[in-house]
Amino acid sequence: MNKKNINKTDSVSCPEAIAVEKSGYMLKVSYEIKKDLRAQFISEVLEADILSLSKKEPQNIYYDMYIPVDSDTSIHLVELWPSEEAIDFHKKSKHYEILTSLKAKYDIKAEILKYNIDL
Numbered sequence: 001m002n003k004k005n006i007n008k009t010d011s012v013s014c015p016e017a018i019a020v021e022k023s024g025y026m027l028k029v030s031y032e033i034k035k036d037l038r039a040q041f042i043s044e045v046l047e048a049d050i051l052s053l054s055k056k057e058p059q060n061i062y063y064d065m066y067i068p069v070d071s072d073t074s075i076h077l078v079e080l081w082p083s084e085e086a087i088d089f090h091k092k093s094k095h096y097e098i099l100t101s102l103k104a105k106y107d108i109k110a111e112i113l114k115y116n117i118d119l
Contacts, residue, residue, distance in 0.1 A: 022119040024061065025087060029077035032109040038075065041106045042067075045099065053095040054079075059086035061119070082119065 033041055045051065045065070054063040061080035068074045081087045090096055103110060 022082065023116055024080060024082040024119045025084070026115045026117050027077070027079040027081070027087070028113045028115070029079070030111045030113075031075040031077075031103070032073055033075065033106055035072040037106050038067075038073065041102060041108070042075070044102055048095065048098045048102070050095045050099050053093070054090065057086075057090055057093065059083070059089065080117075080119070 042065070051063065051065060054060060057063075059082055061082060063079050064077070066076040066078065068076065079090075081090070102108075
């Protein structure tokens with residue numbers, strides 16, 4: 001068998017590969033919540049299965065929640081969607097409605113940054 005070491009600068013040819021140019025959207029959602037309520041909010045989000053249900057949506061590419069190590073009051077969501085239509089579909093889901101009501105219950109301030117990205 002003929003093996004070749006490949007350096008980072010080498011280009012590799014793969015005849016089966018097809019170049020596909022796609023774009024989509026990355027959402028970075030930042031929540032600010034009172035320090036003593038963050039754990040309770042996260043617990044309710046997990047109980048409602050919001051993360052799992054969002055990840056299972058037909059067009060969802062990525063969806064996850066992060067807790068910054070340098071803040072007691074922040075929560076971040078990172079989402080990847082292939083289209084505006086996919087985002088709109090997500091916003092009409094029952095689990096999104098539950099998340100919206102939880103944000104109101106915990107008086108969460110949200111900031112959403114949307115980026116057009118190449119997928």
